[in-house]
Amino acid sequence: MKRRHKWAIVALVLLALAGLLGGGIYYIAHVQEALWTKAVTDILEVTAQGRHALDTYMEKDAETLHLLAADLSGEDPADGATLLKKVRLFSESGTSYICVVLDTGTVYTDRQQTGYVLSQEQLDTFLALAESGVRRPFLDGYTGVWTLGNYERFTFADGTVGLVQKTRPLAEVAQRFSLSFYDDTGFSYVVDREGDILIRSLHKNSNRTFQNLFDIVDLQGNESGAVETFRAALGNGKKGVARFQYQEQEYVFCYVPLESVPGWDVISIVPNQVIMEQAGEIIEQSQILLLLVAAGVLVLTAFFLFYRYSTRRIVAAKEEARRAAESASVAKSRFLSNMSHDIRTPMNAIIGMTKLAADQADQPDKVRQYLKNIDLSGRMLVGLINDILDMSRIESGKMVLSETDTSLEELLTGIVKMVQPMVTEKKQQFEVRLLQVQHETLCFDALRLNQVLINLLSNAVKFTPAGGAITVEVAEQPAVKEGCARLVFRVADTGIGMKADFREHLFDTFSREQDSRVDKIEGSGLGMAITKMIVDLMGGEITVQSQPDRGSTFTVELDMRLPGRQLPAEDPLPPMRVLLADDDAATRQSAAAFLRELGAAADIADSGQAAVEMAVAAHGRKADYDLIILDWKMAGLSGIEAVRGIRERIPAEVPVVIFSAYDWAQIEAEAVAAGANGFIQKPIFRSTLYHCLRQYVLRQEPSAPVGGDTADLSGRRILLAEDNAFNQEIAREILQEVGAQVETVDDGRACVERFAQMPAGYFDLILMDIHMPVMDGHEAARQIRRMRRADAVTIPIFAMTADAFAEDIEAAKAAGMNCHIAKPLDIPVMLREMQRYLPR
Template sequence: MKKHSGSFLLFLIALSVLIIIVGGLLYMANVQQALHAHSVTDILEVTDQGRHALDTYLEKDEEMLQWLAVELSEVSSDNHVELKNKMYLLDNAEGAYICVDLTSGMRYTDLLQEGRALDAESLENYKALEGDGIREPFLDERTGIWTIGYYVRFAFADGSEGLVQKTQPLEDVAERFSLSFYNDTGFSYVVNRAGDILIRSQHRNSNRTFRNLFDIVDLQGNAAGAVRSFKDALRTGKQGVAQFRYQKEDYVFCYVPMENADGWYVVSIIPNRVIMEQANGILRQSQVLFVIIAACVLILAAFFLVNRRSTRRILLAEEKARKAAESANMAKSRFLSNMSHDIRTPMNVIIGMTKLATDHAEEPAKVREYLKNISKSGNLLMGLINDILDLSKIESGKMTLNEDSVSLPELMTDLVSIVQPLVEKKDQQFEIRLHQVEHELYYFDALRLNQVLINLLSNATKFTPPCGVITVDVSERPSPKEHCAHLEFRVADTGMGMKPEFIEHLFDAFTREQDSRVNRIEGTGLGMAITKMIVDIMQGSITVESEPGRGTVFTVSLDLRLDREESDQTSPLPALHILAADDDPDTCRSIEQFLHELGIDPDVTQDSRTAVNLAIEAHERGEDYDLILLDWKMPGISGVEAATLIRQRTSREIPVVVFSGYDWATIEAAALAAGVDGFLQKPIFKSTLNRCIRQYVLYTAAPDAVHGGSADLSGRRFLLTEDNALNQEIAKELLTEMGAQVEIAENGQECVDRFQQSATGYFDLILMDVHMPVMDGYEATRQIRRLEREDAATIPIFAMTADAFAEDIQLARQAGMNSHIPKPLNIPVMLREIQRFLGPDNKKAHME
């Protein structure tokens, strides 16, 4: 009986084990299928998100074209002047625009000032385009690059048929809307009904060998029925998923039809093994679990507990995968939403104000106001575009630093000139102070450090109320790195401050604190992210301290390489009697330290009345000061008022110089009336004091050149090399207004010929565009430098281009150019560079 009982028990155990094994196999198969289906569904949803983003982008361009078609339909086809004017308004728009009169064959573009006739073949190509739509990628005859185009047919006011088209490089669209999955192992493509690949991912891991999806599946031995169903789905506008073998591996194809491009699909392709990696990990765990359960069949309770725990892990993994996909989709949608809003807002203002200015051309006051709003919106749009380009450049790892010898005093002076209008507009107090700064020349990227400090100060002015205080403290300490100095830039304000929970996300892109006080202030949310990235690239650090209602302090720490050629070449100064007054103790200590290093033992005070008394007492003793330095803003009596009192009681021969962190123009009239001899811009460096003493006391230094938006260029002759007519007009008008004579060359070859045929010294400077037909600016510069004439190697040549990254500046230098002026032109920067190479000491007059 026991034997039968034991056999029955063995049978039950064997049966239980068999049931467990079979059930386990079925369970794992179902889990594997479910995980695979869920992952494929996620990919299909992400593909649909990518399709939606591209459709939204195309819809924006279609709306722009529809608007342009309506504008052009109000014009007769024979009104060439109005047609070219309407097209010319799009000169700065993204992409290239063309209007074609399908009856006469005339074309108008946003780049040409005059309409031109199309050849017969091109005209027929445009006539073949029907209705509104999008063209498949084609090779642009003008640029020689693959291009995508959107077009709209319309009728001119006189009934003639017309067509307007916008084109942009295919690569730009591909870079913006390429999708990648699972650590760049899967990619999305845009195809047509015939399976031809129209837009492909630019990522280096994506497959760039095949040109047609059907070729992939046809040549790999896939089932004919499955291939036929896939082709039929694309031809009939269906959405779905297919699986095929390619190069001995299974791939999943997710396809979604586009709404704004008839017959186009977004197709995502990803290896099946990648999709199954996570599922296989879970299944391996389940296999181990079932082996243990089969060996321990008697403890069924443990089986249920382990199984429940395993199921929970599966659900958590699925939930984690779902949340990750949702987070990625939300990030993409948020980015596109912010981009769309922030770009459309100033664009709407520009387009609307341009229309109003055209309608009110005979009312100068209104036109000036419209142009002011256009300029403001244009600057906002340019700032946004620059931020986006910088962010993209940094994240792609393509940003490089352009390190060169930089004067810290010049950098600080430029910074003050930029920030002054912002703080004066809000009546804020602004001060830059130096602490133990021993060196003035360093090697670093001045453009990027300036960008960091301007971002911080711009935020400080935005979020600090009127009459608030903004300070910049520059400190130097020894650096652990050889031949370097450790500099700290501490930017502090008394503004609204930030909440602790927001500080954690301060350096995330498109992040702004949700606060009614902040929402009224313009901003893209990119500035701090870019600032952090630049500081990281410079191998520095940035920290922030802030409390709501108590202001914010940013500290940027950098180890900057010293310029080994910097040396104290200052000739000894005589024993001079100098008085300096400033209510800021840090500035007083800094001035006293620098004067001691120059060999002078000064009298320094923080009180303006004390300074007046010291000057009067010295005069009464017959020991007048050789120089008196007064801060403009001091409590009690100002520096200008102190100068007035000193002039009334002492000798007029004593040089009195006022220094301030504010603009000289603000106090110039009152200061000169009070008998002030000169002005120094804060912060005060040792070189600044040395130059001041030599100019106002020893008379051995020439006055500084005036920095501003104008200069006297009388007698100068420039060769402007530029192929864009509007840019020619702008640059020529600006230079001519300052007295210069300007001659124009429309391409690099013409520039070389004009220079070679001119007399030696005929031209003083060449402004060279980089991208031009016939010969570009780089090659033209190289050819000029190789000419065998005396001035070929010495004439200043400035690059004038929209290519403004560090590598572009390096290319200009390698070609032999002396300076790099980015577009759109910053007039003060251009004039400063011109004065640097053609200073007043070199002024000459040309004989006609």
């Protein structure tokens, strides 16, 4: 019995050991596979990040090239000097730009002083290129260097087809974007769908012998099915991992398609042996542990428990780490994408308006308007940047409203001008309507409301196909709160709409509808969440109505406080008759009501043809209108066509004005040629019509733009400490324009020494930058305050710095400074503060 029991125990132990051994082998294999999978996932993620960096790099080149193409499209292709000049303006270190007139074969490049004619073979190369894209690497005939280039076709002013190309050395691209792995045993390559290697690492250890990936895998005895699967994955633009033999060694291929260049992929090739070496120590320790546990049942039990515990812990830790990494990566990418969207919108307006101002420098009125729009967009941009930098507010959800008396007319006009380029590009219909708006000046946070409306409008443009319609309505309703007016903003579009189940999550963070219609439309999923947060903070409400393929309507309702100050009364206008034509009933009624409030007798027409007939009939009665206002886009007879019809039978003494939500620059030449006297921008407020009547009927000059530099600092001496020459020049010019005498120094020590050299009372004020060499602004202010002289304590010292957070203001005060002026300078605020400290 004992013997039988003994053998039973032995059998049990052997069975336990066999189970232990089997479990141990399974455990080692599982850990090894998990470590391999984690390593390969990391390689694939790094490859995707490298792909994203290369995509961003190429997209930036494409954007620059598009700006050059847009700039050249308005030129005469025969004007070689101008083409060469514009090409050189875009020249930058390490790149080359060319412009090719495809009809003549003439090329202009920043490397030559004059244009020259391409050979037929060279011209055929450019003619074969599509509308835009990236060329395969080619040998530059001028430099003898392998080159990578972006290109874009465009049309000159006379209809001639041109092409611009931006190139940079292939070695520079490879140096910047090639990835290496595991002490340079693995590298990344850029290949096309046929497997040809286009960009390879320049590192000496990188394999430079093969030219095509399939030449590697086809000749090494790899399974044909696996090779064909890999080939199909590249051909279909898939992302994934494959393993192949090469020179009796197994390699891992991680491939990710480029988004900016269809048909190209980034591939990382790493020896599998190197990857597995990372797991060698863990595997060896597991084997030792297995041998020790095999010595006895107790160790076997302990190992079994350890195996269960460690396996679960490893899997849970891996899953938690994976989810955390994915969440952080998605949050960061979407946040940056949203901020890029918000920043690019005013930046696009700044760039566009700057070009318009340069092109029309001989027309001061227009230049002033362009500069005003640049200022509005710049202020919005500064506000956005401040929010991005102030991460504590974003992370904690804290945001403080800055409510001031603001012109609703200026806000909406600025928004319209910012949206115009996007609407024009997609050839969409754009209309802005006012419905019973009685208060033009209200107290609200202009930056936040601007952000809300720009977000809604940019989404409407983005999700509305070309030729669609976008409408903005602004209505005023009685407010429940005393001393307020309720403003209702509606942004409607005829776009793709939304499904009902998605509308419930529209305002959730990172929410984005999963739909093939929006897969290729950029978006972070943060925009609507931020919009909802701002509307809630302003005490308002936002709702949405939407149906798939029928468009969306967003409604924002806000109670805005009436202005705290009494607005100046308008000068009364003499009796006058006005004819207004618009095919939009709401606009007609609103504008006619405003005209009647101003004391004008208003006749309205619902079409261009009706306006012509009414104007001609009035002329026949010898009772001409004092002013005729025509909408540009009307069904049937357009506004410009109506102007021509009126001018054929009515003398030029009767002023005719065009109004539209579109840019005046698009129609100015045609409108003026037809006989129009001027233009007013929609939306049409009461003040818009008031100034229009004064300008075109009473022949009074339009009011000069309101500036903030009305201060008088004549005879005041100001010491400016600033190490940046451009900032010195800006501040000096501004102060000299208002009469101040300005002395400049380049650092804090020089400021202290100059102040000490001059007698007490010589300087009236010190403007002090904070970050300067030799001595910073804080220390300079402290040393001045410690001087034993009468004016050391009393002279006003202003901090003039880009450090704009609350703690920076407190630091300036602690150093003895009286005032903190943030850069970029708000000129009206700076001059107002100076006058407060330097009273007459």
